[in-house]
């Protein structure tokens with residue numbers, strides 16, 4: 614067992630945060646009164662639209678930013694007064710890759726071992742084990758510059774784990790990767806979670822959250838608005854989803870939505886949204902009243918080209934909570950999105966991301 618684990622109190626949650634607020638110097642209130650508890654060993658997902666406050670929250674939890682208000686305990690340590698201990702017991706895979714393209718995979722891991730103070734006698738074995746774990750043993754001595762985006766991400770994830778942290782933060786770790794590369798990372802994340810590591814994940818891909826996470830929280834404008842297991846959140850949507858495709862233009866789709874809303878077909882709490890193909894109705898009566906809707910649309914002269922009743926997905930949950938679908942930029946399957954992550958890193962290097970806090974820092 615890792616020495617740091619020995620000093621942790623077994624009853625402590627991995628994360629216990631209360632009333633966390635963070636206001637940036639320009640007055641932006643990025644995080645507003647967030648309470649979070651993540652038990653040890655959980656695979657926890659943190660979701661929200663762009664700019665909702667996910668990265669800012671993570672940065673306060675890993676002590677990169679000092680909260681304006683609130684209390685945070687991570688692995689049993691106070692993030693304000695014991696920030697060094699927090700940093701020693703967490704791994705952080707940021708949105709911007711930390712991989713140095715000029716170094717080989719092994720050298721990148723050696724560098725991370727230096728940074729995290731991994732004892733010299735443990736390094737060679739630890740590096741071999743991690744290279745094996747992320748399937749990079751064959752290319753250990755090749756420059757990271759030659760790696761695909763997926764390989765760089767796997768290496769980046771490995772560098773966050775050289776000190777065997779009991780808790781790891783993954784900030785959009787699979788953005789821009791093709792489905793195959795994403796699936797390999799999922800396998801890897803599952804493996805480290807099964808070994809007992811608590812995982813705090815943010816992602817743009819709701820199927821990723823659904824697939825991996827035990828529990829989710831949704832943040833909107835800096836506030837937590839929903840929390841539960843993927844199944845619980847789907848239940849909260851209330852009923853099933855009826856997707857109806859309608860021939861014609863947006864005007865026709867709007868007419869269809871009006872009929873679904875006003876036609877006395879569904880319960881008043883049913884939600885009707887205009888989709889790209891037609892309309893989507895979320896209703897307890899989606900199955901039993903679907904055909905009534907088809908008749909009403911036909912009577913209005915509309916042509917229905919498709920009709921499907923299904924269980925809600927996390928995308929429906931997200932739409933119900935935030936009023937928008939998740940934007941998945943860089944999700945075109947190309948590995949080039951790693952470049953855009955690097956560009957993102959440049960934009961962020963304006964001062965707030967430096968280690969600022971901690972009396973023991």
Ligand SMILES: Nc1ncnc2c1ncn2[C@@H]1O[C@H](COP(=O)(O)OP(=O)(O)OP(=O)(O)O)[C@@H](O)[C@H]1O
Nearest residue numbers: 637639641643662663664665666667668669670965
């Ligand atoms: N350094 C900064 N200075 C001022 N405002 C900032 C800074 N960094 C982020 N913000 C603002 O804080 C809010 C929350 O941003 P944050 O990056 O935490 O959101 P996010 O949910 O992680 O979004 P994304 O998914 O786009 O990364 C946004 O309004 C953002 O514009």
